[in-house]
Amino acid sequence: MRFPLRLLAGVLPILAAGAGFAEESALERGLAIASGGMMRAGAQACFTCHGLDGTGDAAAGVPRLNGLGAYYLAKQMRDFAAGTRPHAVMSPIAKALAPQDILAVAAYYAALDTTTDGRAGAPPSVYSRGDPARGIEACRTCHGRGGFSTIPAIPTLAGQHAGYVAGQLMLWRRGARGNDPLDAMSRYAKALTPPEIAEVARWLASRGAGERS
Template structure:
């Protein structure tokens, strides 16, 4: 049985025609605008929304805050992407970062990692270091490690000046001392893990608690010309190391 003929002047359109018309003009899916570039993810937060925008904590140039928020500009893109996955999967704990990482798509994580990796790290203003004269052991730990304790030299993976890191390892030059110290303690306690071959876990657990702050201070001042030693008069009286305070 055929379709009924349309009456002259009638606006009635058979349902079959409507279906055919709709099938022929279905629009292509519109891509999410904030998934297209790393810059847009950094500024908008991508799927995490405005409260997940990277620049609100890490700065417009990825420079960090000089305290507990790290510099992410110039880091290895694979390292950044891997940390976002760790946050999303719970291997690395931070309330805000874990929430943000879970909202982002794989594409957004990749784009924003490439975006910050391509940034030139901005120099930070720092006062001259006093601890390098007072704690010469920090420089030795960074450059040489301590084979007797199985403690690998930081420079092996992160470079002598903290900026020439191996692929997949973060550059350390200019990272804030409080952030570095907090991460060393997280590695040492086992709260942070997931590095290849557990190199960081083993190194941090071989360190003594009193070595962490001086080493973090040394790391924070590598590669920026501010590692000038202080005057001996500014150094506190030396204390004998307690042999019970090892790893």
């Protein structure tokens, strides 16, 4: 398995400080967890849904994880475990992982090379400019130009499956998801129309996860 050096340089020093990492590579530990070799009894292995390559399953609504940052992935796992982002499948899995294992598996998926390619047309207006009249900040302000976030707590969305993005926005819109400390996503999603949500999701999905232009 090949990992981008620029990502490894960022995650290894953090993980190396944790208990239990002195004798093994943190990323090897993450791979072992993802493949199910270190999961506690009753916990489903990560690869069964997300794949070892992190591409997920668009038809099943399972998000791709490669291309997402380790900080963001670890936070979502902690939120699943704590119940601040309840999920019938993910919450039991996250609860079965020790804190250092969450860090390791997050680092593993974050370090995977992205594999999609493609180039979308111009972004939807609400993504690039927002709509001040409705109190909607431009999506690119946080999620980045082309869907590539540079903020650790905010996910890159380029190349993410359209159904997953739209589904999460609808959860924010309905108030069924609320693990944003600033409550920004809930406010913006409630102001978006379902057609706008679908348009943004399709555009982001058509952005190749490896394209940054």
